[in-house]
Amino acid sequence: MASTIKPAKDLNAVRALIKKHKKNDRLFSVIGIFVIAALAIALLVLFLDLVIDGYPKMNLEFFSNFPSRKAEGAGILSAWVGSALVLTVTFFVAVPMGVAAGIYLEEYAKKGWFSDLIEINVANLAGVPSIIYGLLALGLFVYEFGLGTSILTAGLTLSLLMLPIVIVSTREAIRAIPVHIREAAYAVGATKWQVTLHHVLQYAMGGVLTGIIIGMARAIGETAPVITIGALTFIAFLPPAPVSEVMPFINFNWLDAGFTVLPIQMFNWISRPEHAFHINAAATGAVIIILTLLMNGLAIRLRYSIRKKIKW
């Protein structure tokens, strides 16, 4: 710094210099606000563009019709049902495994090569492009395990993507819990698992939930890996219902069924040259983005309220 300010004989020169630097300071403030405003506007335009373009299609029929060759009558019934079923599988695989892995790394694992190995792998998995998970699923689940292109395969594929998110958020939530909570529980004779289940997990629940919601929001919009496993883009039937009127009331035939999901349906409609299909794509996009924005918004709220509420 000293080198830029030469010993000034003239006081006015120093004043001019200070003025110049203060001007730069203000200038950067303006640029910063401008850039951030531009980002916020980009998000807004993105959202409004979809909602306005898709508005003509936003009615009940759009949700209750199958896709069709004619753009006017086409709907997203098979897509939203497919998304819901795939995400159900993803939820029941990724959440228990992710939370368990997070607990293991924070509460059980001793520092050493083994926990380091897991840690490095989790960090790397978070950076692997989603389409690589699609290739893994194509080679492993579809052909090696012979699961075919089914709801089960898609659910497992997306749970691979969600796993690192759940693990990382579980670990962060657990790490924030002070040791004396655990010591108090140990002091009255609780086992390690009782401490973890009854105390650590209770306090970590908010943070874990935040991670689960963010992970699910990401899974809803994930397209590339589901295309890679060979999901069809045109499905005009529903998978067998998971609940039936006769015994045993619940069946798992739907796991084997062919399917499509919301983002693939949207992708398919974008790729058509006719403008009418682009309207359908916009409406589907609006549904996806409203779902993901709501879920992300909920997660941000949740995290904010936890941070405000908890004072150890």
Added chain:
Amino acid sequence: MAQKKIISPGLKKNIRRNFLERLIELSLMLSGLAAVLITFGIVYILVTESLPFFDAVSLKEFLTSTVWTPLFERKNYGILPLVSGTITITGIALLVAIPLGTITAVYLSEFATHKVREIVKPILELLVGVPTVVFGYFALLLVTPLLQKIYPDLPTFNMLGPGIVMGIMIVPYIASVAEDAMRAVPMAMREGSYAMGATRFQTAVTVVMPAALSGIIAAYILAVSRGIGETMIVAIAAGQQPNFTFNPVESAATITAYIVSVALGDLEHGGIGYQSIFAAGMVLFLMTLSLNILGQWTRKKFTERY
């Protein structure tokens, strides 16, 4: 415990309890192990499924030929066109994302009040949450038509539009990692600078940014990796024809777009098309893996310093 001859009812319970504890620990460990297994699974599948491909195609042709047409009558297997498309689009994205991301990070870390930060950070997080297929729609049906008004010769499928949109998508990643790095710089260094009469901007540029440099560079490296692996924006808006060019106003396929275009067609298990997407995936995986390792290493080096 077990050697004692008389086992009291209390101790008996303890054995059961200890056994259960062990069982739980084991199942938790297996879940942790899954992360390792997934990595091995990725490497295993990519290697075994692309090995037959490299039996048929020499590594030299794969890495030096400039034509990629595995599904045509006249087959050519040069990965370069896909790599050039990937590099060009990622390059455009970085031209957008690095300045915007860095300015956002500096502003949030050095200029913004607590209140402003509490408002801006959620907006950035929402931007991260936007599905990429939606960004693709945005690139093809909003940004490209706008660009065509400025530059009428621009084809419908081009690398400029998706590159710009990808840049907007990457800004929050750069901003959040770089901001973390700058906020980790000790306050005392800033105070020293302020005490010398420096303004906030001077402090940010001459003290904070050099101190946080490796953290900021890590943010850039992770952003490159993110751009290379991005799929839907480019598959929708950049076209799916491999094209050996670095010209942003032409259409070209990326590695990821190629994989998508093959997967959308009839995929014959074990056919050359099937094998070629694993070979392409292998290249993609090696590129992103090395960038991620480099990025994490740079970031770690930075956190060790403070």
